[in-house]
Structures are given as structure tokens and as C-alpha cells.
Amino acid sequence: MTRTPIPGYHYDDPALPASPVTADDLEGAPVDAYLAAVRLRFGQWIADTCTRPYDTRWLAQQEEIALRHTTAKKNATDGARSVSHVPLRYLIAFIYPITATMRPFLAAKGHGEEEVESMHQVWFKAVTLQVSLWSRPYAGAAW
Numbered sequence: 001m002t003r004t005p006i007p008g009y010h011y012d013d014p015a016l017p018a019s020p021v022t023a024d025d026l027e028g029a030p031v032d033a034y035l036a037a038v039r040l041r042f043g044q045w046i047a048d049t050c051t052r053p054y055d056t057r058w059l060a061q062q063e064e065i066a067l068r069h070t071t072a073k074k075n076a077t078d079g080a081r082s083v084s085h086v087p088l089r090y091l092i093a094f095i096y097p098i099t100a101t102m103r104p105f106l107a108a109k110g111h112g113e114e115e116v117e118s119m120h121q122v123w124f125k126a127v128t129l130q131v132s133l134w135s136r137p138y139a140g141a142a143w
């Protein structure tokens with residue numbers, strides 16, 4: 001299991017393992033069915049991020065997603081036996097890969113460079129906004 005402060009990021013310490021990070025590094029043990037179920041909901045989230053109005057219902061959904069990363073609700077939906085929560089610093093740091101890896105998908109449908117760049121920026125903004133909302137149950141009164 002990776003013991004770097006944040007999986008997938010490199011550190012100038014040879015004692016710490018380098019990337020690539022695997023699902024097991026993140027969850028601590030093989031939990032294939034759990035990860036497959038989460039992947040499906042992740043796909044729905046991508047569609048929601050791009051198409052749903054950011055209204056009161058959406059805000060409530062944000063809170064639910066946030067809680068599912070915390071001890072309050074993680075593992076409950078799938079009855080998974082896995083780590084108790086996703087550390088907040090992972091959520092924040094994962095804004096980067098979730099943004100960087102999206103670009104090839106945005107560029108794959110023949111849009112011009114300017115339009116792809118603009119969609120990519122909007123995606124980055126939307127993910128940053130959501131992770132900021134998801135910090136609420138972690139931060140308590142400091143939020």
C-alpha cells in the first residue's frame with residue numbers, strides 16, 4: 001500500500017514509493033465489486049456535472065457525495081469493507097488528475113482547440129467548486 005502523503009504524487013524521498021497508484025493503494029485492499037459500483041456512479045456524476053442545473057437539489061446531492069467520502073457514509077451504499085474515509089487532502093489533490101485526464105476526452109469529438117480549452121477550463125472550475133463544497137463535513141465550523 002502506498003504510504004506517500006498523497007497517492008499518485010511524487011516526493012523527493014527515496015523511502016517513499018513512486019506512482020503509478022492503483023485502486024488497491026487507494027482502498028487498502030482489493031475491493032473489485034465496490035470499485036465497479038463506484039465507477040458507475042462516477043460516470044453519472046460526470047454527466048450531472050455537465051448537464052444538471054446547479055440548484056438546491058444539486059446542492060443536496062453534493063452534500064451526499066461529500067458524506068460518502070467521510071466516516072459518516074463511506075462504504076454504506078455498497079456494504080463495502082474498506083478504509084473508513086477518503087482523507088480530505090486526497091480529495092483536494094485529485095482535482096488535478098481529474099482535470100488533466102479529462103482533456104483527451106474533450107478533444108476527441110473534433111472540436112477546435114479554442115473550444116476544447118474553454119470546455120476544459122469550465123470542467124476544472126466545476127470540479128474545484130464541488131470539492132470545495134465537499135470539504136464541508138470535513139471542516140466543521142471552519143468551513
Ligand code: HEM
Binds near residue numbers: 095
Ligand atoms: C476531485 C476528486 C474526486 C471526485 C470528483 C470524486 C467523485 C466521486 C463521486 C462522484 C462519487 C460517487 C458518489 C455517489 O455515491 O453518488 C465518489 C465516491 C467515492 N470516491 Fe470519490 N471523488 C474524488 C476523490 C476521491 C479520492 C481521492 C478517493 C480515494 C482515494 C475517492 C474514493 C471514492 C470512494 C471509495 C467512493 C465510494 C464511497 C462510498 O460510497 O463508499 N474519491 N467519488
